[in-house]
Amino acid sequence: MDLNKGQTNFWMIAFFILLIGAAFLLGGYYPNFFSKTSRPTPAVIVQEPTTTPTLLPTETTVPSPSIAQKSDVEGIKEAFAKKYNKPVDQVEVSISKNNGTQATGGIKFAGEMGGAFWLAYKQADGWIIVHDGQGTISCETIAPYNFPSSMVSECVDKNGKLIKK
Numbered sequence: 001m002d003l004n005k006g007q008t009n010f011w012m013i014a015f016f017i018l019l020i021g022a023a024f025l026l027g028g029y030y031p032n033f034f035s036k037t038s039r040p041t042p043a044v045i046v047q048e049p050t051t052t053p054t055l056l057p058t059e060t061t062v063p064s065p066s067i068a069q070k071s072d073v074e075g076i077k078e079a080f081a082k083k084y085n086k087p088v089d090q091v092e093v094s095i096s097k098n099n100g101t102q103a104t105g106g107i108k109f110a111g112e113m114g115g116a117f118w119l120a121y122k123q124a125d126g127w128i129i130v131h132d133g134q135g136t137i138s139c140e141t142i143a144p145y146n147f148p149s150s151m152v153s154e155c156v157d158k159n160g161k162l163i164k165k
Contacts, residue, residue, distance in 0.1 A: 092107070137155045
């Protein structure tokens with residue numbers, strides 16, 4: 001048995017162990033070393049400190065009054081209650097079309113069997129009832145409010161002639 005041959009094998013094994021250990025160490029410290037795709041480095045976010053304005057002793061803040069906005073249904077119900085001197089809770093309104101300024105739908109009062117068609121217009125201070133009922137619509141009555149033909153397709157002029165819009 002040749003002693004030199006045994007020592008050579010020992011050193012070759014030690015060399016390969018060191019080589020594998022170095023690869024693992026490099027892989028741990030440099031994760032992109034063995035990777036074919038590069039990984040993005042994490043971004044550092046620098047946030048500016050924010051300051052809140054403070055009121056000086058002479059400054060005062062006055063909260064602005066919040067005005068509760070009524071729904072269109074509530075506004076139209078109130079307009080009917082006022083027109084017919086009825087409590088609002090007895091007015092049953094349905095809206096079939098509403099463009100924000102003009103609206104149309106049905107009306108019925110609690111305890112009554114029938115209902116009616118209506119047209120309403122929204123002014124700065126609320127809704128007004130322009131027309132309600134089951135009959136024909138007067139062109140003179142609705143003319144100032146410029147209802148679209150999708151809401152009023154026809155009306156009757158002062159001579160009783162049917163006008164199509």
